[in-house]
Amino acid sequence: MAFEATKRELGELYTFFRLLADGKVSLGTPQVRKDEAKCWPIAMVQREEHDGTRRYYIEQENIRIVSGTVEKTGTFTVADKEEQNIPREDFGGAAEIILELLKTTAGSDTIEVPEGLEGFLDAINIYDLEAKTEDRTDFSVAFWHAEAPLTGFNVRCRLSSMNPLLDGGRTANLKLEQSGIKFATPTVNKVNALPESPTEVTERMLMIERLGGVLKYSDVADRVFRCNLLMIDLHFPRMLAEMVRMMHLDGISRVSELTERIKEINPLKIKDELINKHGFYEFKMKQFLLALALGMRPAKIYNGADSAVEGILLVNAEGEVLCYHKSERRTFADFLYLNTRLEKGPVDKDKYGFLEKENGVYYFKLNVKIGLTKK
Known part of the structure; x- marks a missing residue:
């Protein structure tokens, strides 16, 4: 039986799936366009679920999903659960379905999720459409290498209502x-x-x-x-x-x-x-x-110290995911100022x-x- 989700929930899910399918993200310009010269490869995405932490390792053809828990020290402990291997193209297909829903459903903020998408979410055990974290991040990304330090992001989608700054x-x-x-x-x-x-x-x-x-x-x-x-x-x-x-x-x-x-x-x-x-x-x-x-x-x-949130992943009106990160401080500041x-x-x-x-x-x-x- 199909269920309903808010556009904001689907916007976050779309961003997550798009990153897994593409295995990379373009940095954004202050004018909310892709910076063709800057693209960061993604090795792994960490996301919270109802039953713990999941790590999604991006491999050549598949996404390898590993369940576990994050200790207070930040160490990831693998749970006694079987790993899943899901074709990357499946995430790309799910992302396209969500994008079409976001673009074509006008008026109402809630959308009925089609059975095909619901089946995919069940297959990969996603039940929290918006990740619930204590540090206000939506999910964290390891760039370039799976063991790289995690970078926490907030997701904002222009095809849905957006949480205010x-x-x-x-x-x-x-x-x-x-x-x-x-x-x-x-x-x-x-x-x-x-x-x-x-x-x-x-x-x-x-x-x-x-x-x-x-x-x-x-x-x-x-x-x-x-x-x-x-x-x-x-x-x-x-x-x-x-x-x-x-x-x-x-x-x-x-x-x-x-x-x-x-x-x-x-x-x-x-x-x-x-x-x-x-x-x-x-x-x-x-x-x-x-x-x-x-x-x-x-x-x-x-006190001037940054939180676990290090940047914003913005979905523009065309469905492109753009990355704004504090290491690109001037671009990030100009983007915020203009938008x-x-x-x-x-x-x-x-x-x-x-x-x-x-x-x-x-x-x-x-x-x-x-x-x-x-x-």
């Missing part, structure tokens, strides 16, 4: 202090009573402005997230707040376009030489995006977008959420 919920809120004319309680209630809509945050900000109020950056709501942002730059929270404000008021969401606008208004009041010759604002934003891609989380103390956008989180859930009183002062919170663009 930053989705901290209410932890990722920034506080703007309401100054100017002092609002009476009925005025505050009037602002907060504006009806729910996709533009309710914008409408409230504009209403505050019309009523003579001024929203000025004050602080980061969460202590840990504040410190994490300060690790990028002592003034970075203010820069980020201005970008989020601009996203709501001007309707610009791409990070690269917002950064260009930030350069024009120069909220940090820094010298032109620093802005134009040194590229201060772009540099700080790229630092931040790289930190997010490599493990920074709003609620977890960030990320600010997004709007749910207002009620993330507790932002309305006036609230703290210690006799009214604040208006904005939420930071950053995701990859679809094109």
